[in-house]
Amino acid sequence: MRCIAALVSTLALLLGGSLPVIAADNDAATLFQQRCAACHTIGEGKRIGPDLHGVLELRPRPWLVQWIMHPDQMLAAKDPVAQQLLRDFGQVPMPNLGITEPEAGALLDYIGAKSVAQPAAPAATPAPVNYPPPYLGPIQKTALWLFLGLTAAIVIVFVAVVRSTSQPRTLDMHKAYGVRAVLFVVAAGILLVTFVFTIGRTPYAAAQGTADRVVYVTARQFEFLFSTAPIVSAADLTTVPTMRDLELPAGTEVEFRVTALDVNHNFALYGPARLLLAQTQAMPGYVNRLHVRLTAPGRYEVLCLEYCGAAHHLMQNGLTVK
Numbered sequence: 433m434r435c436i437a438a439l440v441s442t443l444a445l446l447l448g449g450s451l452p453v454i455a456a457d458n459d460a461a462t463l464f465q466q467r468c469a470a471c472h473t474i475g476e477g478k479r480i481g482p483d484l485h486g487v488l489e490l491r492p493r494p495w496l497v498q499w500i501m502h503p504d505q506m507l508a509a510k511d512p513v514a515q516q517l518l519r520d521f522g523q524v525p526m527p528n529l530g531i532t533e534p535e536a537g538a539l540l541d542y543i544g545a546k547s548v549a550q551p552a553a554p555a556a557t558p559a560p561v562n563y564p565p566p567y568l569g570p571i572q573k574t575a576l577w578l579f580l581g582l583t584a585a586i587v588i589v590f591v592a593v594v595r596s597t598s599q600p601r602t603l604d605m606h607k608a609y610g611v612r613a614v615l616f617v618v619a620a621g622i623l624l625v626t627f628v629f630t631i632g633r634t635p636y637a638a639a640q641g642t643a644d645r646v647v648y649v650t651a652r653q654f655e656f657l658f659s660t661a662p663i664v665s666a667a668d669l670t671t672v673p674t675m676r677d678l679e680l681p682a683g684t685e686v687e688f689r690v691t692a693l694d695v696n697h698n699f700a701l702y703g704p705a706r707l708l709l710a711q712t713q714a715m716p717g718y719v720n721r722l723h724v725r726l727t728a729p730g731r732y733e734v735l736c737l738e739y740c741g742a743a744h745h746l747m748q749n750g751l752t753v754k
């Protein structure tokens with residue numbers, strides 16, 4: 433059983449880590465926090481998806497159950513309500529989250545109870561951050577040309593290999609193994625020299641120092657949450673206050689303690705010049721520490737660099753350095 437579970441989770445990682453992880457305690461509030469709250473609120477206004485306050489009065493319950501279980505199929509079947517919602521929400525489709533029928537029922541009971549307990553807030557949607565339009569800086573341009581050049585070289589090598597092996601030929605295996613040994617020693621030598629000269633500059637070595645400020649970062653499908661206390665499970669989201677944005681004074685040495693609640697994500701911090709400053713993996717059950725000194729004032733973007741599921745591209749948070 434254990435090895436089947438391991439195989440399934442490895443497969444899930446290979447497939448982009450999108451296998452749903454259901455919280456051990458099947459508490460609907462926790463499930464909502466973990467699976468829905470990145471896109472929905474109940475009475476706090478629109479986010480990526482609609483505010484679900486009073487949705488049970490708006491639509492028949494069987495429709496809602498079907499939608500929560502298979503939004504992808506309902507959109508594919510051209511359900512008129514689903515299509516209208518898709519248009520209203522900027523063509524961002526709600527992903528299929530692998531919710532079961534009992535879970536959908538429990539979630540709807542929870543949404544209903546919360547709608548009754550809490551009046552609908554005035555739709556105070558946070559003002560969208562205006563990022564500058566995408567552009568390639570000098571480093572990105574160099575990287576692009578380097579990438580294209582290397583790709584062309586690889587294609588040429590492959591074409592040459594295909595052409596040279598189109599006719600069967602006898603080979604001196606002894607000589608071939610000799611070439612292989614030489615290549616191995618050369619590659620190992622290059623690796624060792626690179627290692628010796630760069631190991632001191634890794635963020636892990638720098639992380640030995642003390643930071644001015646510790647920021648906890650919790651990644652989940654599909655957002656990053658900042659907090660001043662650690663979040664270990666989705667249940668903590670109901671007690672620990674979280675922020676989607678941060679403001680820090682210039683010059684602060686920050687230690688980000690990065691973890692994830694559901695699947696593997698990646699925390700990548702881009703500076704105001706839109707260059708990658710630092711990045712680390714965000715993994716369930718692990719905390720990775722990342723030390724960064726934020727010197728230049730401006731807007732920093734946080735993006736996920738690990739494909740984590742259907743709405744991965746929506747994982748964009750940020751912080752401002754003043």
Ligand SMILES: [Cu+2]
Pocket residue numbers: 697698736737738739740741744745747
């Ligand atoms: Cu992602």
